[in-house]
Amino acid sequence: MTLTAENITRQYFRKSRGSNVFLALKETDLIIEPGRLIEVCGRSGSGKSTLLNILAGLLAPASGRVMYDGADIYAMEDAERSKFRNLNIGIIPQGQTGLHSLTVLENVTLPYPMYGEKAPNEHAMELLEQVGISELASAYPNELSGGEMRRLSIARAMLRNPGVILADEPTGDLDDENTHTVLRLLREAADKGAAVLLVTHENEAAKYADTVFEMESGILRKS
Amino acid sequence: MKQHRIGATDIVLLVINVLFLLGMLFWFGPCDHVKEDGSFMNCHWAGVVLAGIATVMTVIALAHLLIPDAGMKAGLSAALVPCSVFAFIVPGNLISLCMMNTMRCRAVMTPAAIACPVLVIIAAAADIVVQLRRKAK
Amino acid sequence: MIFSRYLSVKNLKRKPARTAALVILTAFLAFAISGGSVIVASLQNGLSSYRSRLGADIVVVPNEARSKGTLDDILLQGIPGYFYMDSSKLDKIRSIEGVEIASPQFYLATSSAGCCSTSVQIIGFDPDTDFLIQPWIRETYSGSIGDYDLIVGANISIPVNGKLTFYNTECRVAAQPDQTGTGLDSAIYANMNTIKEMMRSADTLGFNYFSDVDADHAVSSVMVKVADGYSVDDVAGDINIHVRRVEATQAKTMVSSIAGGLLGVSAVIGVLIGLVWVLAFIILLVAFTMITNERTKEFAILRVVGASQKMLTALIRTESVMISAGGAVIGTALSCVIVIPFSGIIGSRLGLPYLLPCALQICLIAAGSVAASMLAGLLTSFISGSRIRKNETGLVLREGA
Numbered sequence: 001m002t003l004t005a006e007n008i009t010r011q012y013f014r015k016s017r018g019s020n021v022f023l024a025l026k027e028t029d030l031i032i033e034p035g036r037l038i039e040v041c042g043r044s045g046s047g048k049s050t051l052l053n054i055l056a057g058l059l060a061p062a063s064g065r066v067m068y069d070g071a072d073i074y075a076m077e078d079a080e081r082s083k084f085r086n087l088n089i090g091i092i093p094q095g096q097t098g099l100h101s102l103t104v105l106e107n108v109t110l111p112y113p114m115y116g117e118k119a120p121n122e123h124a125m126e127l128l129e130q131v132g133i134s135e136l137a138s139a140y141p142n143e144l145s146g147g148e149m150r151r152l153s154i155a156r157a158m159l160r161n162p163g164v165i166l167a168d169e170p171t172g173d174l175d176d177e178n179t180h181t182v183l184r185l186l187r188e189a190a191d192k193g194a195a196v197l198l199v200t201h202e203n204e205a206a207k208y209a210d211t212v213f214e215m216e217s218g219i220l221r222k223s
Numbered sequence: 224m225k226q227h228r229i230g231a232t233d234i235v236l237l238v239i240n241v242l243f244l245l246g247m248l249f250w251f252g253p254c255d256h257v258k259e260d261g262s263f264m265n266c267h268w269a270g271v272v273l274a275g276i277a278t279v280m281t282v283i284a285l286a287h288l289l290i291p292d293a294g295m296k297a298g299l300s301a302a303l304v305p306c307s308v309f310a311f312i313v314p315g316n317l318i319s320l321c322m323m324n325t326m327r328c329r330a331v332m333t334p335a336a337i338a339c340p341v342l343v344i345i346a347a348a349a350d351i352v353v354q355l356r357r358k359a360k
Numbered sequence: 361m362i363f364s365r366y367l368s369v370k371n372l373k374r375k376p377a378r379t380a381a382l383v384i385l386t387a388f389l390a391f392a393i394s395g396g397s398v399i400v401a402s403l404q405n406g407l408s409s410y411r412s413r414l415g416a417d418i419v420v421v422p423n424e425a426r427s428k429g430t431l432d433d434i435l436l437q438g439i440p441g442y443f444y445m446d447s448s449k450l451d452k453i454r455s456i457e458g459v460e461i462a463s464p465q466f467y468l469a470t471s472s473a474g475c476c477s478t479s480v481q482i483i484g485f486d487p488d489t490d491f492l493i494q495p496w497i498r499e500t501y502s503g504s505i506g507d508y509d510l511i512v513g514a515n516i517s518i519p520v521n522g523k524l525t526f527y528n529t530e531c532r533v534a535a536q537p538d539q540t541g542t543g544l545d546s547a548i549y550a551n552m553n554t555i556k557e558m559m560r561s562a563d564t565l566g567f568n569y570f571s572d573v574d575a576d577h578a579v580s581s582v583m584v585k586v587a588d589g590y591s592v593d594d595v596a597g598d599i600n601i602h603v604r605r606v607e608a609t610q611a612k613t614m615v616s617s618i619a620g621g622l623l624g625v626s627a628v629i630g631v632l633i634g635l636v637w638v639l640a641f642i643i644l645l646v647a648f649t650m651i652t653n654e655r656t657k658e659f660a661i662l663r664v665v666g667a668s669q670k671m672l673t674a675l676i677r678t679e680s681v682m683i684s685a686g687g688a689v690i691g692t693a694l695s696c697v698i699v700i701p702f703s704g705i706i707g708s709r710l711g712l713p714y715l716l717p718c719a720l721q722i723c724l725i726a727a728g729s730v731a732a733s734m735l736a737g738l739l740t741s742f743i744s745g746s747r748i749r750k751n752e753t754g755l756v757l758r759e760g761a
Contacts, residue, residue, distance in 0.1 A: 058663060079668040086666020097661045101374035103369070110665050114363050140374075156665070231376065324515035324704055325546055329536075330737065335699030341697050 001163030008064030042215035090157030098141030146173035232350035251335035266328035307340035386687025394729035395695035406541035406713030458590030484555030484563035535681030541715025684737025
């Protein structure tokens with residue numbers, strides 16, 4: 001699946017002195033083709049996460065279009081866009097993203113019961129094995145470390161073998177070994193045909209990426 | 224078989240039975256009137272029997288709280304059902320009471336001997352379902 | 361939606377203390393609504409029954425009875441009493457213009473007849489002129505009421521052998537009418553011959569109730585039916601003027617004074633129910649809003665995984681319905697288990713006619729209570745859920761990292 005962003009911008013309103021409109025993302029074009037891993041790096045507050053959330057269909061751009069194989073996702077109704085995201089986009093958000101009332105296994109398989117499908121527990125356990133937390137399948141998020149939670153998110157995002165994977169700082173809180181495991185998994189997903197966007201500070205990530213972009217003050221530039 | 228300690232149904236069962244016992248001892252008992260010859264009226268003895276049943280039921284509920292095994296808990300809850308039915312039928316059926324419905328034995332003690340056992344039966348039934356599900360897991 | 365139910369159950373189970381607190385709050389609300397409504401309905405039923413049982417247009421009693429409130433004690437609370445006037449007053453009442461029927465009644469209070477620690481009210485009536493008791497008895501018993509036959513009020517238990525003895529006079533229990541919710545349920549009815557026999561026995565046994573009145577020529581009250589075309593007010597006035605040392609009261613006055621008391625009690629209960637509903641609604645709203653705010657990140661995660669706004673709203677609504685339905689059923693069931701068996705003591709404490717509504721009416725009250733309690737939960741979920749719709753997931757994730 002090809003992800004195309006055309007001329008997208010985004011602004012936020014700040015309650016502060018002076019101008020209260022802050023342009024988080026200036027006119028940006030980006031194409032991520034299947035089989036490619038694109039890295040976007042930059043300082044905190046540079047607009048990387050804003051870009052990712054817009055591409056994920058979670059944050060409407062002020063202008064521009066986001067297209068998946070030519071289909072503008074912001075032209076869809078919320079229900080349609082949500083289902084599209086469930087089926088086709090694997091998102092690894094920043095921070096701790098486990099639901100407190102579900103076990104690790106239930107969290108990983110969450111995309112399936114959401115639309116009435118039976119959870120593929122075996123495949124989920126394989127993914128948990130790959131990210132190294134299979135023994136925690138029955139544990140609850142409050143029993144997990146930050147790194148373990150991050151690996152839960154990764155397993156969940158990859159469960160459906162989505163056409164697009166959007167990862168926002170997936171290696172935060174991870175040790176070196178697990179960092180390499182995660183980057184390797186994302187590389188493998190790209191090699192299998194997914195279009196992967198990796199937003200990260202991680203220096204090691206460049207080795208796994210096909211193209212590296214830098215984000216500064218809302219402007220995206222190729223490195 | 225996974226065993227569980229204290230759950231909501233343990234507490235509910237114990238609370239209802241303790242209230243039943245305290246009720247029969249202090250709040251809902253019959254009046255302490257005696258006959259002209261100094262002997263107690265029937266309703267006094269009905270109150271004594273109900274206090275006795277309530278004591279037995281409280282002990283069963285306490286055992287239910289302390290025993291972790293789900294199967295045994297279900298059995299103890301099942302045991303509360305015939306005890307409750309017995310309590311239900313003591314006043315006015317097994318032991319006759321005063322003639323007037325306005326007397327304390329009929330106006331207070333009998334309703335308490337209906338309300339508490341009914342609540343116990345409902346709580347016990349819910350507990351049996353919960354414990355059997357836990358046992359199946 | 362199946363997913364909302366799946367996740368709601370998991371959410372509620374995982375936070376048992378919070379779930380229990382919300383369920384208890386809703387249960388308290390439902391308890392207050394259903395319990396209060398059953399009490400109000402019972403009071404209204406009781407008043408209606410009292411009105412129909414009173415039957416007469418005018419009730420005439422000796423002065424002492426009215427001033428002591430003894431008649432009200434008998435009719436409302438079943439507290440046994442006795443008062444007498446000479447039967448010549450009956451003849452004088454019958455001679456008043458506008459009096460169609462004047463039927464005497466005779467009140468006797470027994471001693472504690474070996475059955476219990478209280479005395480029992482016996483009411484004697486004249487079968488030839490009675491227009492109140494016999495129609496009531498005929499609703500459940502079609503036989504005749506002969507000498508030594510008793511009709512026993514609903515609050516009195518019939519012995520196994522069907523016999524009762526008062527003042528050494530053994531009688532047969534012929535019938536037991538349905539409950540009226542008034543003091544008449546605690547009384548026993550007999551014809552005049554039976555009661556005169558008891559009076560003679562009582563006199564012989566040394567019970568001196570009759571002071572200066574000849575027992576064979578004594579009556580306790582006279583129930584008057586006014587002829588068509590005559591004003592009840594005027595006839596009552598005439599009786600008070602022309603018959604000395606009696607008090608003639610219009611039955612509607614007795615009823616309206618009770619109705620006034622009932623209105624007061626009902627109004628207080630109604631206001632309390634309203635206050636409880638508002639208070640519970642506010643507490644539920646605050647609780648649900650706090651919970652929703654706490655779960656902003658959780659909702660953002662669900663959006664990331666592919667939940668639509670509609671799904672999130674359904675999730676909140678499902679949780680709210682589960683909590684409020686559970687609490688409503690528990691509270692309503694608890695109130696029925698308490699208010700219905702204890703209706704006797706509640707009625708006697710209120711001191712007003714009190715008759716439980718029929719099973720259908722109680723079911724309707726229970727259903728209404730469940731609905732009102734669930735409405736509180738649904739409204740709060742709607743209000744707190746609107747906050748989710750305003751949040752943009754991307755902003756939440758950006759802020760909440």
